[in-house]
Amino acid sequence: MGKLKIVAVILLLLLTGCKRDERILEDLGMVQTSSYDLLDNNKLKVVSCVPVIDPDSPVRRELLTAESDSIKGARLQFSRQTDLMVVSGQLRETLFGTTLAQAGIGDYIDTLLRDPSIALGVSVTIVEGDAGELLSKTYKPHSDTGRYITHLLEKESMGNSVPATTLYEFSRDYNDDGVDAVAPIVRDAGKKVAVDGIALFQMDKYVMKIPVEDGIVFALFRDDLKQGEATVNLGEENGKPLTAMFSSLAGKRKVKVHRLEEGRFKVDLSVSVQGSVLEYTGEEKLSDSGTRHKLEAQISKSITDKAEELIRQMQQAKTDALGIGRYVRNSLSYKEWTSLNWREVYPQIEVECHVKVTIKDYGKYS
Structure with a gap:
């Protein structure tokens, strides 16, 4: 009977605890x-x-x-x-x-x-x-x-x-x-x-x-891109805006750091982009390989120019949102990196962008 009383008390306490926690x-x-x-x-x-x-x-x-x-x-x-x-x-x-x-x-x-x-x-x-x-x-x-x-x-x-x-x-x-x-x-x-x-x-x-509208360019240079869409403005043709609308964009980024004299650095940002053309307002036929290569070169230049403009602005604001510092850090010893004031060095580094665009398909455009 004594043991039964103890078990009953324990069960009563457990039930009371559950009531408080519910x-x-x-x-x-x-x-x-x-x-x-x-x-x-x-x-x-x-x-x-x-x-x-x-x-x-x-x-x-x-x-x-x-x-x-x-x-x-x-x-x-x-x-x-x-x-x-x-x-x-x-x-x-x-x-x-x-x-x-x-x-x-x-x-x-x-x-x-x-x-x-x-x-x-x-x-x-x-x-x-x-x-x-x-x-x-x-x-x-x-x-x-x-x-x-x-x-x-x-x-x-x-x-x-x-x-x-x-x-x-x-x-x-x-x-x-x-x-x-x-x-x-x-x-x-x-x-x-x-x-x-x-x-x-x-x-x-x-x-x-x-x-x-520049978010996709930033994404291409911040990391590898698996999926994206973008409209690229290519100036004018016969007085009309020339644009190309891309879908299924995929990008691969590579970063190479060069150590120069006097503690300076140069960084090459290379991006390989593939995508499908959903819309093209130009008058030339995309079925022609020469036209496609010309369009690829135009788009590459447009993305490159925009990326370099954004990077200049980021350097002025002293924000390394692309993570260039990670690659510079990996090229240095721990002692060299910790003695480097990256926030002050970053605006001074030379950054060069390289973009290669490949049109995978162009739908029903002739």
Whole structure:
């Protein structure tokens, strides 16, 4: 009987513990999207979007807003604004306003990564302007702006016009002394949210934007490319714009570092591109091999010129978003690299781009 009493007590304690740990779904406020903005008083404005799961509710989301010195402090304020238990385990998207991004987001990325309930694959996005205002706005027919932005960026990143940056990827590049982090940019376009380009960082500070129309060129020179689409402007022909629309773009990048005298460097960036022509506004026939070779040369020159222009801008902004520093680092000993002030050397290096374009097919064009 004594043993039975002990077992009964243990079971009772276990059941009591389970009761305390259980979480009823209807009682949880599962944050899916959060925005962060820096206010004039240096406070952090945090807006979090919590979906409403009650089918009888006329609204599909609840917005929680707080001004605090930290992300954790904002979460404490959220708990006083709702009858739900606010949790971050379902967080999918983080939006950072321009002012905060320019001041630096490294500490906030670190705070999010330290939260064991937040996944490493949470997306990082920069908002042109106030991120909280964008998240708070409703864009019909989308009932949840956070999900709308997430799906928009997932679709665009498949074509490599913008990168799909996660907390893990941002932190990895931020802590690597041979490359700088990047993130997609979105903006309020009235009745829609528009993808606006790529944010380039120097350490954790947003310092430069690449327009979305140049995103595919940036992608070709940042890494190997498996899938992409691009429209290449080739000037004019008989007074009309001459363009070529490519799909199924695939690119292979090679980087070669040359050590010159007096501690200088020269870097050759070579990209081999293959793709299918979906549209061509020229008057010549693509069925002619000579015409195709001429078009390949024109496209190669156009991509090369644009890439070298972007690299000059990146050197002026001192952001090594292409990761050239990784290859320079690999060409040096550890002592040589650590004694080199790469941030000051990088703007002075000579970078030469080489592009080879191959038209795989041209559809039904004659």
